[in-house]
Amino acid sequence: QQQVKQSPQSLIVQKGGISIINCAYENTAFDYFPWYQQFPGKGPALLIAIRPDVSEKKEGRFTISFNKSAKQFSLHIMDSQPGDSATYFCAALTSGTYKYIFGTGTRLKVLA
Amino acid sequence: SQTIHQWPATLVQPVGSPLSLECTVEGTSNPNLYWYRQAAGRGLQLLFYSVGIGQISSEVPQNLSASRPQDRQFILSSKKLLLSDSGFYLCAWSGGLVSNQPQHFGDGTRLSIL
Numbered sequence: 001q002q003q004v005k006q007s008p009q010s011l012i013v014q015k016g017g018i019s020i021i022n023c024a025y026e027n028t029a030f031d032y033f034p035w036y037q038q039f040p041g042k043g044p045a046l047l048i049a050i051r052p053d054v055s056e057k058k059e060g061r062f063t064i065s066f067n068k069s070a071k072q073f074s075l076h077i078m079d080s081q082p083g084d085s086a087t088y089f090c091a092a093l094t095s096g097t098y099k100y101i102f103g104t105g106t107r108l109k110v111l112a
Numbered sequence: 113s114q115t116i117h118q119w120p121a122t123l124v125q126p127v128g129s130p131l132s133l134e135c136t137v138e139g140t141s142n143p144n145l146y147w148y149r150q151a152a153g154r155g156l157q158l159l160f161y162s163v164g165i166g167q168i169s170s171e172v173p174q175n176l177s178a179s180r181p182q183d184r185q186f187i188l189s190s191k192k193l194l195l196s197d198s199g200f201y202l203c204a205w206s207g208g209l210v211s212n213q214p215q216h217f218g219d220g221t222r223l224s225i226l
Contacts, residue, residue, distance in 0.1 A: 032212035043118075043202050043217030044156070051212065089156065093212065098144050098163060099171075100206075100215055104155040 002027060004092050006103025013110050019077040021106045023090035026071065030092040030101070035064065035075050038087045038105075047088070048075070080110045114139035118203050118218035126226050131176075131190040133221050135203030138184065143205040145186040146215065147178055150200040162186060198225045 005024045013019045023033075031052055036044035050057045050064040050073065057064045063076040077084055090103040115138045125131060137143050147159040158171045160178035168178050175194060179187045186203060201221045207213035 034214045036217075041220075041222070043204075043219050046214045046216065049214055091215075095212055098161055098169075098206075099158065102156045107153070 002101055004090055004101050004103045006090050006106060008106060009104070010107045011109070013080045013108065015080065015082060015110055015112050017080050017110075019080045019084065019108055019110070020074055021088050021090070021108070022072060022074045023092075023103050024070075024072045025092050025101075027092070027094070027101075028071070029094045031095050032093040033064070033066065033073050034091050034093075034100075035062075036089040036091065038089065044089055077108075080108075082110045082112045084108060085110050114205075114216065116203060116205055116216060116218040118201075118221055120221060121219065122222045122224075124224045124226060125193050127195055128192050131188070131193055131197070131223070133188040133201055133203075133223075135186045135188075135218060136184055137186075137205045140184070140205070140207070142183060143207065145180060146204040146206075147186065147188050148202040148204065148217075150202060150220075152200075156202070160188070193225050195225050198223055 007022050034049035035047045037047045038044040048059050048062050048064055050066050052068050055066050061078045066073045088106045092101045118135050144163050146161045148156045150156055162168050162180045165180055175190055177189050203218045204215040206215045
């Protein structure tokens with residue numbers, strides 16, 4: 001119940017296309033959902049985050065869609081660029097706790 | 113602004129040797145601190161976290177240990193390294209007194225055991 005299931009494991013998208021990465025959870029106590037972007041040899045960097053009181057959050061080309069009833073959330077990268085090629089992790093946290101539950105990661109490759 | 117420092121960036125150690133990796137955070141007080149390990153092409157495995165000086169919670173029983181001697185310093189240690197300890201070690205911090213805050217990661221230490 002503490003897991004966050006992330007899919008797909010890898011994704012190849014043409015430049016200018018939309019990249020979509022999905023995450024699903026079971027624990028309804030989760031109330032904070034960040035996404036991280038990791039380039040090779042670097043630590044993950046916070047990309048965007050959402051709380052369950054909103055269904056969508058957009059920052060530039062990155063959008064999180066949140067479906068509370070389905071217990072799913074997804075990252076959409078619009079107009080994907082080769083520079084977006086990285087590994088993306090979703091995560092979940094329950095207020096008042098300290099453990100972030102991470103998905104297994106999605107390796108995105110954007111073809112030029 | 114807050115920054116997190118990890119060193120060294122890379123480390124090559126023989127089997128059976130000791131280990132000490134250090135992480136420090138600047139620009140914040142009383143952070144929650146974390147150590148993760150990431151195998152090549154894999155996800156993040158939480159090893160230890162700390163909510164205060166001297167307070168360490170272990171997630172994975174193994175030959176690694178962690179210590180927090182100062183508020184913004186987190187150290188990962190081992191007395192005798194195993195081949196299986198190879199990996200990418202990441203330190204992270206989050207706001208200690210505020211709920212629903214993201215973690216912020218350092219740039220990691222690549223540890224190779226020979």
